[in-house]
Amino acid sequence: MTPADMEREVIDICRKAVAASRELAAVDGKTRSACLNLMADCLEGGSTAIIEANARDVSAAVASGMSAAMVDRLTLNEARISGMASGLRSVAAQTDPVGRVLEKRVRPNGLEIVKISVPFGVIGMIYESRPNVTSDASGICIKAGNAVVLRGGSEAFESNKCIVSILDRAAVDSGLPAGVVQMLPWTDRAAVAVMLKQDRYIDLVIPRGGEGLIRMVTSTATMPVLKHYKGVCHLFVDHSCDIGMAVKVIVNAKCSRPGVRNALETLLIHRVIAPRFVPELMKAMREAGVEMRGDDEFRSFAPDAVPAVESDWSAEYLDLVLAARVVPDVRAAVDHINTYGSRHSDGILGDDEADIAYFQSRVDSSTVYANASTRFTDGGEFGMGAEIGISTDKLHARGPMGADELTSYKYLVRGNGQIR
Amino acid sequence: MTPADMEREVIDICRKAVAASRELAAVDGKTRSACLNLMADCLEGGSTAIIEANARDVSAAVASGMSAAMVDRLTLNEARISGMASGLRSVAAQTDPVGRVLEKRVRPNGLEIVKISVPFGVIGMIYESRPNVTSDASGICIKAGNAVVLRGGSEAFESNKCIVSILDRAAVDSGLPAGVVQMLPWTDRAAVAVMLKQDRYIDLVIPRGGEGLIRMVTSTATMPVLKHYKGVCHLFVDHSCDIGMAVKVIVNAKCSRPGVRNALETLLIHRVIAPRFVPELMKAMREAGVEMRGDDEFRSFAPDAVPAVESDWSAEYLDLVLAARVVPDVRAAVDHINTYGSRHSDGILGDDEADIAYFQSRVDSSTVYANASTRFTDGGEFGMGAEIGISTDKLHARGPMGADELTSYKYLVRGNGQIR
Numbered sequence: 001m002t003p004a005d006m007e008r009e010v011i012d013i014c015r016k017a018v019a020a021s022r023e024l025a026a027v028d029g030k031t032r033s034a035c036l037n038l039m040a041d042c043l044e045g046g047s048t049a050i051i052e053a054n055a056r057d058v059s060a061a062v063a064s065g066m067s068a069a070m071v072d073r074l075t076l077n078e079a080r081i082s083g084m085a086s087g088l089r090s091v092a093a094q095t096d097p098v099g100r101v102l103e104k105r106v107r108p109n110g111l112e113i114v115k116i117s118v119p120f121g122v123i124g125m126i127y128e129s130r131p132n133v134t135s136d137a138s139g140i141c142i143k144a145g146n147a148v149v150l151r152g153g154s155e156a157f158e159s160n161k162c163i164v165s166i167l168d169r170a171a172v173d174s175g176l177p178a179g180v181v182q183m184l185p186w187t188d189r190a191a192v193a194v195m196l197k198q199d200r201y202i203d204l205v206i207p208r209g210g211e212g213l214i215r216m217v218t219s220t221a222t223m224p225v226l227k228h229y230k231g232v233c234h235l236f237v238d239h240s241c242d243i244g245m246a247v248k249v250i251v252n253a254k255c256s257r258p259g260v261r262n263a264l265e266t267l268l269i270h271r272v273i274a275p276r277f278v279p280e281l282m283k284a285m286r287e288a289g290v291e292m293r294g295d296d297e298f299r300s301f302a303p304d305a306v307p308a309v310e311s312d313w314s315a316e317y318l319d320l321v322l323a324a325r326v327v328p329d330v331r332a333a334v335d336h337i338n339t340y341g342s343r344h345s346d347g348i349l350g351d352d353e354a355d356i357a358y359f360q361s362r363v364d365s366s367t368v369y370a371n372a373s374t375r376f377t378d379g380g381e382f383g384m385g386a387e388i389g390i391s392t393d394k395l396h397a398r399g400p401m402g403a404d405e406l407t408s409y410k411y412l413v414r415g416n417g418q419i420r
Numbered sequence: 421m422t423p424a425d426m427e428r429e430v431i432d433i434c435r436k437a438v439a440a441s442r443e444l445a446a447v448d449g450k451t452r453s454a455c456l457n458l459m460a461d462c463l464e465g466g467s468t469a470i471i472e473a474n475a476r477d478v479s480a481a482v483a484s485g486m487s488a489a490m491v492d493r494l495t496l497n498e499a500r501i502s503g504m505a506s507g508l509r510s511v512a513a514q515t516d517p518v519g520r521v522l523e524k525r526v527r528p529n530g531l532e533i534v535k536i537s538v539p540f541g542v543i544g545m546i547y548e549s550r551p552n553v554t555s556d557a558s559g560i561c562i563k564a565g566n567a568v569v570l571r572g573g574s575e576a577f578e579s580n581k582c583i584v585s586i587l588d589r590a591a592v593d594s595g596l597p598a599g600v601v602q603m604l605p606w607t608d609r610a611a612v613a614v615m616l617k618q619d620r621y622i623d624l625v626i627p628r629g630g631e632g633l634i635r636m637v638t639s640t641a642t643m644p645v646l647k648h649y650k651g652v653c654h655l656f657v658d659h660s661c662d663i664g665m666a667v668k669v670i671v672n673a674k675c676s677r678p679g680v681r682n683a684l685e686t687l688l689i690h691r692v693i694a695p696r697f698v699p700e701l702m703k704a705m706r707e708a709g710v711e712m713r714g715d716d717e718f719r720s721f722a723p724d725a726v727p728a729v730e731s732d733w734s735a736e737y738l739d740l741v742l743a744a745r746v747v748p749d750v751r752a753a754v755d756h757i758n759t760y761g762s763r764h765s766d767g768i769l770g771d772d773e774a775d776i777a778y779f780q781s782r783v784d785s786s787t788v789y790a791n792a793s794t795r796f797t798d799g800g801e802f803g804m805g806a807e808i809g810i811s812t813d814k815l816h817a818r819g820p821m822g823a824d825e826l827t828s829y830k831y832l833v834r835g836n837g838q839i840r
Contacts, residue, residue, distance in 0.1 A: 111801075253839075365830065372531055372837070393644065394828040395644040395816045398830060410784075410818060411818075420676060
């Protein structure tokens with residue numbers, strides 16, 4: 001296929017998505033939810049075909065020498081397909097994000113102005129290996145009345161093709177227009193580059209994956225991008241704090257799932273509590289198998305911790321490693337977080353209300369905790385049903401993004417001949 | 421000055437803005453409003469100095485052969501400075517956009533999640549000749565708790581420098597940190613290019629001006645940009661419609677201020693009403709001195725209209741010119757608008773409720789009118805006090821943007837030791 005042919009096909013896909021999105025914008029919320037439920041049934045009903053397609057991806061991946069952990073992320077089985085289905089059903093059960101009246105005012109001249117939530121239109125999703133993102137993302141996009149153009153990882157190509165064909169058929173069988181769920185039918189990078197230039201058709205692109213992917217999308221895309229960068233999450237142990245509670249929360253934040261973005265990466269400790277707190281912490285961390293890297297003051301209470309170097313303060317370890325630093329007060333803790341953090345999730349552990357207020361108002365992150373684990377930054381835990389990602393941007397959506405965050409708004413103005 | 425020196429100075433300005441924004445985020449709304457009122461007083465008190473500085477800009481502009489219309493936009497006098505002051509006072513009087521509780525929920529595990537509006541941080545404003553934007557933009561940014569880095573047009577450099585020094589002094593005198601209002605102290609393009617790469621410090625850039633400026637900013641900036649593109653606004657005269665009302669609204673939308681974005685550019689007319697409507701329209705347009713450009717069907721009722729060509733359908737004339745087309749129904753009108761429009765402001769004139777509903781739900785524009793002039797798309801008319809622009813983006817803010825739209829949000833999560 002020549003580059004010109006590919007470009008033409010990408011544009012055809014985008015145009016079909018725009019046409020579908022215009023029809024979809026007028027489809028009521030009940031029909032959209034029914035579509036998601038039918039998609040869930042059809043995924044379960046089609047599990048044999050999906051597992052067969054997935055097996056082709058998996059054997060190609062194994063043959064190419066992919067790591068066992070990556071092969072596991074790629075592999076689908078009955079249980080995982082049921083998980084995808086129940087994800088769709090939980091999104092279906094959420095309140096309709098479209099048509100919410102966000103504001104309503106009547107002006108002195110009699111004009112009635114209603115600000116109402118509307119779908120974006122067409123959303124592009126660019127993601128890596130896990131094929132469950134194909135159904136999760138499609139479900140959330142359709143729930144919010146958007147058409148979606150998907151481009152998953154090449155290693156999951158056969159799985160994604162099978163899943164998309166099932167989702168597309170279910171959409172049409174639910175009375176939705178054809179083309180609400182489409183994927184790019186090629187695995188090479190050139191097609192993504194073409195897709196990322198179609199700002200005339202695609203309203204928003206969401207990349208999900210490693211930092212490399214996100215930087216590629218951000219630098220190539222001509223349409224707005226909602227970014228989900230890394231999570232360098234902090235907890236600050238304040239001067240007055242229930243040490244048992246703090247240790248329990250830290251163990252959870254660091255160890256319950258170290259490979260995720262909302263896991264703890266750096267611990268800050270108030271100088272006053274350090275002598276009592278650090279020995280308790282070290283005991284728990286040794287038991288959990290966590291490698292500690294500390295500054296000099298931390299290491300004066302924990303001689304077996306590794307000396308931390310400058311790069312530790314901005315490291316997203318995604319592993320059983322924790323950086324620790326002793327600070328003089330809450331101000332220094334906030335400065336550290338705003339300097340080295342990633343604006344994702346950070347928390348304070350303590351009972352000094354003035355310090356909690358200072359910390360929560362000053363830390364410039366999507367989610368700022370007091371006395372809870374950073375692991376709660378998640379659409380499901382926030383009660384959104386599901387999430388399409390955790391935005392580390394400040395524009396439009398910040399933190400966990402559900403279907404509500406995949407809407408824009410418009411103003412409907414009603415008059416009886418007003419002029420200005 | 422070497423490029424490296426300039427880059428260092430730009431970065432210093434940005435860092436100072438970040439430091440100021442962190443302090444400003446903790447300043448209460450009363451203090452921010454008091455600051456705006458003091459700024460207003462100081463502008464009026466400093467009007468002699470401003471007018472002197474402005475006179476230097478004006479004589480340089482006249483010497484360079486600037487058009488009389490442009491010189492007029494550049495010129496300040498007592499009345500215009502009073503206008504800038506009253507703009508600041510009206511923003512000061514608005515409800516505080518910061519700290520609004522947008523959502524609040526308690527999860528089954530007892531976690532309390534509060535979604536609260538917060539300032540963005542640092543906003544960059546890039547604009548052209550009118551010096552009143554300097555105070556308008558500064559006022560709205562500070563009202564929303566943001567520091568601002570300004571880069572106005574080079575032809576207004578002396579005026580802007582004087583205004584910024586007055587605003588900065590008033591901010592400090594109100595107890596705000598130094599650096600909440602700064603401007604780039606150079607007039608060349610190289611400094612703007614450096615500024616647009618400082619995504620580490622500037623959270624959002626807003627360009628205001630012609631399409632060329634906006635495209636330059638969008639293609640250069642590494643931080644998010646809120647765009648304010650052109651306005652190709654439409655009115656659709658439906659099959660059943662009070663013809664007198666329609667003509668009055670059209671005259672207002674086209675003629676009350678033809679050079680602005682929310683002025684009418686294309687008129688669509690239902691085939692059924694065209695024979696009765698077009699002659700009335702032509703009479704009013706002749707009286708108002710408007711040049712009509714029509715398709716063949718329109719010209720069959722208006723022989724003296726100029727034949728329209730394809731480029732007329734996407735033209736933003738900003739002048740006393742109006743394109744007109746006869747369409748078979750509301751569907752064709754909506755298709756035309758979604759194809760050729762600029763997603764700014766469009767309206768339907770008529771009394772068929774089904775057509776109004778179809779039009780308002782399907783037209784993909786920031787503001788969709790029924791029976792009113794498109795000229796109302798304006799922050800003041802919407803009751804926002806003032807606006808920083810009209811967004812033609814769908815992400816984050818759409819339509820008129822006031823101080824509320826210059827906030828982001830964060831989640832404050834409160835627990836008592838919850839783990840996941």
